[in-house]
Amino acid sequence: MEVKIRLFAFLQDQLGPSITVEVTNPVRIKSLLNQISQQAPQLSSTLANSRLAVNQEFINDEEVILKVNDEIAIIPPVSGG
Template identity: 70%
Template sequence: MKIKVKLFAFLQDQLGPVVTVEVTNPIRVTDILKQVSQLAPQLTTTLANSRLAINQEFIDRDEVSLTANDEVAIIPPVSGG
């Protein structure tokens, strides 16, 4: 199944607001991050430190099951001050 992944901050600057990846259920969170990093290998470190959210809730599990209607987002680490 193909899902759209929303990107934010630095990731959005590099890849645009949305990327599409192919997933099977259940899928490991790290596999979603790896698939996105294949689109831009220079972002591998940033993605490894990013958080995944599904339907606007951060995911703390290693493995998730998705439906085609789920909203998936990757939020990279940010700093401010």
């Protein structure tokens, strides 16, 4: 299944507003982030510290079952001042 993942902050600056990847269900979060890391190796450390959200809820599990219309987002660590 092909899914579109919305990106934010530093990830969006580097890759644009979204990226599309091919996944199988259930999706291992680590595997999903590794797929993106292969496309953009310079972002590996940022992705390793990022959070995944599905339908605007953070995922804490190691695996998730996605549906076709799920909204998926990767939120990198941010800091403020």
